[in-house]
Amino acid sequence: MITMSQKYQTLMKYMHEGESIRKIARDIGTHRETVSKYVKEYEQKRNQLMEGGEDVDVEALIEALTEKPTYTTGSRPKRKLTPEIEQRILTFLEENRDKRQKGQKKQQKTVMDMYEVFEDEELDISYSTVRRLVRQLEHRAKEAFIKETYMPGDVCEFDWGEVKITVDGRLQPFQMAVFTSAYGNYRWACLFPKQTTECFQEAHARFFAHVGGVHTTLTYDNMRVAVRGLAGEKGPTEGLMQLMVYYGFQHRFCNIRRGNEKGHVERSVDVVRRKAFAIKDTFESLEEANHFLEGVCSEKLNQKSMSQYEGQTPKQRLEQEREYLLEAPPKWDAARVNYARVDKYATVVIEQNRYSVPDHLVGEMIMVKVYAERIRCFYNEACIANHERLSGHHRWNLQLSHVLETLRKKPGALAGSLALHQADQKIKAIYETYYTGKERDFIALCHYLRDEGNLDDVLASIDQLEAMHPKHVTTDKIKAICARNNEQPITPPSSQDTEAIAEQARNQMSDYDQLFQMIATKEGIH
Template identity: 55%
Template sequence: FQEAHAKFFSHIGGVYQQMVYDNMRVAVKRLAGSEKEPTEALLQLSLYYGFQFRFCNVCSGNEKGHVERSVDVVRRKAFASQYRFDSLESANEHLSAVCGRLNRKPQSNREGRSADECLQTEREYLFKGLPPFDAARVEHPRVDKYSTICVDKNHYSVPDSLVGKKIMVKIYSGRILCFHGDKQVAEHARTLESCQWVIKLEHFLDTFKRKPGALATSIAMKQAPQALTRIYESYYKGQEKDFIALVQEFSAGLTLDETKTAITELEAMGVRHVTTDNIKLICARNKDKRARCEILSTNGSEDISEHAMEQLRQYDALLHTGSVELKAVSA
């Protein structure tokens, strides 16, 4: 409820001065005749954004007639022809695209203006937008012996150094953020199922350092990205400690795409064994290449050019490769 408001106000770029609500439980705490007591969630939104609110009368559909069939309109316009999607995100992207197309369409009942044009006129009367309201449910669970915390009957992993400690968890509609002290220690996509284990490999590196043999059959490995599991199966079986060192590099800024590119280059060079040190070396060389090319494009100094070439020669010496690529770069 709160997150929908925050996203809506951010989307339109302002806040309406008054909001009108049906008598739904998330907005109305208690009905007492004609008196209605708002919920804490609605009061928090009203105080933060500064809008006033009122409620419709009971059994008075005429007071909100223009929204009664809005769900039916969305269903027909957006999901009549396409109703299967790979993920909730792709469904939302499709819905956003359809709504955008409808909102740009001229409407006869609005003197030929589109909904987007009418909204632009309304913006002059809206309150100024604020940073989105932090609509999160906050809990303070203790990390169990499996290095997970339980939220709504689902387990989410956190770094194994936090076992036995209490942490703060902010629960949103689609994600979960975990904090220890003033530092964010984990982030997960929130699962809508029940009794699931959502595990990230990087949260158990200290454990796998002590028990590398447990890596291959662990839940953490099974839930790792497929590209990463393929790298393990192709190059690191029996070298679990070196693979753990590779995963640690991801927290230092190394990306999976850079890793795959480095492995491809190592194979093209004929390197017999792919190791984490070789991957790091290739990635560092590629970054230096890009940096030197940028410098050379803005400053044609021969001294800078020669210094760049010398560094690339040192990388080639470490990798035991030739100077074919150096000539290409030089050219």
Template identity: 55%
Template sequence: MIDLINKQEILLMYFREGKSQRSIAREVGVDRKTVSSYIKDYESKLEKLIEQHGSVEKGELIQSIVEKPKYQCLNRTKRVLTEEIEERIHYFLRENELKRQRGLHKQTKKIIDIHEALDQEGHNVSYTTVRNKVNEIARKAKEAYIKGSYNPGGVCEFDWGEVKVVINGKRRTLQLAVFTSAFGNYRMAYLFTKQKTECFQEAHALFFDHVGGVFQSMVYDNMKVAVKKFVGTEKEPTEALLKLSIYYMFQFRFCNVQSGNEKGHVERSVEVIRRKAFAFRDTFETLEEANQYLLEVCHKLNRKQVKQKENKTAEELLNIEKKSLLPIRPTFDAARINHLRVDKYSTVMIDQSRYSVPDHLVGEMVKVKVYSTKIQCFYQEENVAEHHRLTGCHEWSLQLEHYVRTLKKKPGALADSAALQQATKKIKNIYDNYYTNNPRDFVDLIQFIKDGTNLDQIEQSINELRKINTLHVTTDKIKVLCEKKQELLHHLPLLSKESLDIQHYAEENLRKYDELFQTQRIGNKEAIA
């Protein structure tokens, strides 16, 4: 196909360089008849231009001389677009729309797939013809957007976005929950580790608490935490959304499939908040620190004046909206509840990670409340375990005190246990310094802690025993000393009422302690001080 630059070369070679049409055709790489056609067309139009005396618009003639080559397609054989083929094209497009409504937009047919399907059905039609027809149908289907008008407190939009940040030295992808009021464009956002039910509910609870009320209507797209399934063109809400709606009494509606313009405020807000916050800083020590930083950015955005709203800020407009908000209620208990059986490792599995419970519950069913940042386990309505929620997959959260019953039977398993490795630094130091050769005694100490003894009291007792000799650091002696301290604290209020000398009472107790352990240092004034 000849383009404008080829036309220019042909004409210059012939009229300026005097080359023959045959040699021009050979050099340019086109048919000699084509070269002859362009030369004759140019000569004819130029002759008409010279002969014109104003009766014909010269501009149009000049343009026809210098325009790109045109091709006469009237004599070409066409592949007919029959009514049957058109109907099949419409069928495939309707099929695509139904798939989008069911959330299968990645499994729709592209134009090349429609052409392939038609070819397999035996229809003789070109890809270009199919493409032109599909584009024609698409142009007819384009819709006009209607600008919305919103009342104060009437509508709030919600959406998720992704943010890539560094938390405690590790690159993480976090979920950004964004709320935007339609009337005043007030924006607020929260970071979560996942787009789970409990995170979805907690975000709403945090937002409603923050603004001090509830918007009358919430708008969502077709996110999984809000839409359970499609029933034809209708969308069935999830239980999580229904619970929020029932508790806070707000109405809700969903956007049409692939119609982000129907909640344009929040679509824009996700991009704005993500850029204004994390384009400037993306490294934090903890998730809590990242959320605090995000809160400060949102406050800054909400204090900017809005020209379209008479230079009022989003905060000022929110104050206007508060008069029309539904009344706030106590913070919603945003927890996903599971009933799970305790496995042989005395753990329950949540989102592919395991959390320990007391080992006497192996084989029993427990109720687990899954929050965005913590896990609570209940057996017969008693809270038997609580963990910080893990954010990865195939991770274990084990608490040493949950395995006391088993370790009493198998104390040799303590040293290499994952539960000991996950224990606090203080517990591991006590084991490494005093109990490596006496694991059974250490298990008794963990039982003592489990029964309610404060770890700080145990450390104080260990320090006092260590001053005598490290060999004195045993669980039995720690228990005696802790119990004596508790007894002293228990009697102090009574002794005060009886006007007894507290210092004398303390010395007497410490003297008895000396007699018990056959020591000489504890009872002196230096030890008391």
């Protein structure tokens, strides 16, 4: 077996560099039959995915393409100079620079001081090793910058930036994912609740779908969702490797604290953030904020003529490089899978927030798929709940339909319930206008809405009953009106033999009207 990193190297060398199976096996240190196996599996499954068809299980193929190979790790000797120790020494040197700037030159740590810190922590490293590393890190030549030129479809740069905006009446932070094409400075951005793996993957999936292809190389700085091992030898995280294997692109990492090596995107974050949210920073929902952000990028930033491109706009440059982009497979299903037990409130807890599920599942273990903006819950492979993902902590997202069985047993709890408070405003208005003090009847109406009815039909029925008198607004009468309104109108055929059927239908419709007139007369309403 090979590691996920070796699997990625194998596929990249074969697809992008055209190396032979034998050379790849020699370079990565494994048997050529193993290399051949993974190349053949990848080509077969990717061809099935790209060809599509009704019989193709897209999610199964995505999982097969990006799954981590199973293997048994061997025991490897540990190096004394570990990435953690190197990072600690970099931190010590950074502290020394800060002290020099503050006039505390005599309070810097010497090499011996650094070594004694490691000695006190019982780390196995020699003084000479510490001294040699400090000397290497401190005596660096001054940095020179290289002006790069880019080929169409080659490089795209990615970064995160924090944005604070007011959404749904609350000022809260969001993470803005920003992509910038190096060839034409084309910018695309999207807001997410957090900087997590599923948000990172969803950002890529949306961008590739937006541009209609995949750039050959994606460039990142040392963000934790993309890079593992910040000091010493770095490598892509499993989440990034899944994206690279699925979409077929390569990666490049900047050196530590060298975000300028990306060239474009560091400034792109500032430009996009200022051009969008310095103008408007209050929105009803995250969806509205993202729609506004996309409009700023597409209609303002990407339509601006640029002198370095002979007056062309970034959008025009993107059109030029489309033919050089890698073909994009179906959109990646970016979700993290959790398993959670339903608590006594008929909720599951995800990242310190609660989401409701049907109350008959209290005590059961369910599967939860955590997307960038959605939470979907499954029980016995059926989707039982679909929620908007909450930002922040200790918040609740409840659906009234999930607790109806409990409310049927405890109708007195309805008025003060958080589920009613969070319900659709139209549902709340129906309760407050017609059902206060008649909780059991309202719960029966909610059951009808969940199992059979439609809210628009119910509102139309209430309007008809309200026209006679508010006292007519009951669940049984609403259901009767809905049934009458939903009857299909009968178009009488030309044959005289079926004319009687049409006449009978018209008489039945008339009987409904007479029924309600009799009810009104009996109750003394004129």
